[in-house]
Amino acid sequence: MKILKMMLKNSLRHKLRSTLTITGIAIAVIAFIVMRTFLTAWNAGIEAASPNRAIVRHAVSFIFPLPFSYLENVKKVPGVEAVTYLNWFQGVYKDKNYFFGRIAVDHNTFFEVYPEFIITEEEKKVFKSDPQACVVGEATATLYNIKKGDIMTLQGDIYPGNWDFKVVGIYKPKYRMTDPTGMYFRWDYLNERLEKESPERANEVGWFTIKVKDPAMISAASARLDSYFKNSANATKTESEEEFSRGFLQSTNAIMVAMDVVSWVIVGIIMLVLGNTMVMAARERTREYSVLKTLGFSAKHLTMMILGESLIISVIGGAVGLVLGIMMVGGLEQIIPKAFLPALEIKTITIVLAVTAALLTGVLASIFPIHKAVNTKIVDGFRFVG
């Protein structure tokens, strides 16, 4: 018999209590993993942002358009390698509850500035030649069984009326965090119709995206651009794609911070649960610890036994939670619309934090019982009535 075996036997001495504690730790680890994975996914836009892209938008708000005529001036800024422009269209396709981005883009430059949307050269050629062309993300295409050659009709809301588009390509996302649901069509197609139906809204773009050779140039390019348009009717605000994404997510910041805090509060609660279990166990065994000390077991041995027992419970709970947490995230990824969260990816840091939290819980929960067991005099331990 080894001391490890004794730890194991002690940890399972009260099966119901140990099972409940292990279950509690497992649930806490699952909650921790799921919440942190959601936080990571929610912030994925920031991580997915390209370091050499910047967004030029209206200084007041993203919802105000910019004149198309700004394009030539934007192109002239030193360091700018390419410029594209986009316009948020929105509209409804079949199910208004299924959200995916529907955006008008410049057919000549879009795929150059956004290479993470992968289509074939042939598809690009068709996209450039047919004004009615659109490309659709593979997730949306799969969902609605959309194929090349199909006509997609959007019911406009920001831009009223029915809008027919010809699907000329199904794009694949290059990265795991790239949105696989979007639908991109030609800005000139939108603009031509607006010129006829709502001329006051024509020749406007939602924002420009600039691509620079070196990310270090973004700051200077932004300053130059914003300074140039400073006194115009439509002043601009230029920021790196990462800053833009962060600003976009700012509105949900309070919720995200709350989730972050709650994920740690859960860890704190489970520490108290395991701590309570260990305190109860140590209290019940006060006399046994005195027996062991009498037999010659030292403070080091008792520390090892109590710490080991606590770690066995926390490690089992942590391992069960980790496995179930990974399975749960996998299941949720199938359910949650990809336009909101393109990929629920459990980061290594999340696993490291969950495992560390479980181990730390085991260590911290054993401190008080160890202190008590080691410092209780043998004769007092024998007199103890639990």
Added chain:
Amino acid sequence: MASIIEIRNLNKSYWRNNLEIPVLNNLDLSVDAGDFLALMGPSGSGKTTLLNMIAGIDRPSDGNIMVNGEDVGKMSESNLAKWRSANIGFVFQFYNLIPVLTAFENVELPLLLTKLNKAERKKHVETALTIVGLADRMHHSPKQLSGGQEQRVAIARAIVTDPQIIVADEPTGDLDKNSAAEILNLMDKLNSDFKKTIVMVTHDPHAAEKARRILHLEKGELVREES
């Protein structure tokens, strides 16, 4: 015969609410190697306190306790723990077996602190359990044993490291008459056949009769000795 236990001017008092409660007063005692000593006296007379100090699980307030050539009152906690495991075997009134371990594992416990390998430990445990007549119960857990059997396992645990001294605190106090007789015969056997020095606290005059010397304590002082 040489003394294995030498106690000189031993004093012990406890403090409770800033009040000093004397338990042992200027006690002198010599116990020869191979002796069987019974400590008797009313509750509160200090017999268990004296036993605990001989065994190195409590410390004197003043005076010296030399056991097997070592001043146990002056040893550090860690040295005292090692000393106890090598020199003292304990038998308690309520057996104090670890409930999650089998009889074999309980007896093996003190050997985990030695350098013996698994096979050697097994041999020692089997020998100890054979001496107490429980070789056929070694894989039983404490709750599968009677009180007398549990106490015999406790005795096997006390002798498994082959200590020179066995201290027993009311070893028959929780047993019926027959089981108590078995335990006392076993103690006698350990003393006569295996030459163990035994110091036993008891209230029971029949149990004390097994000892070669009987010391009576009252209010922390030795008041009478019988042989």
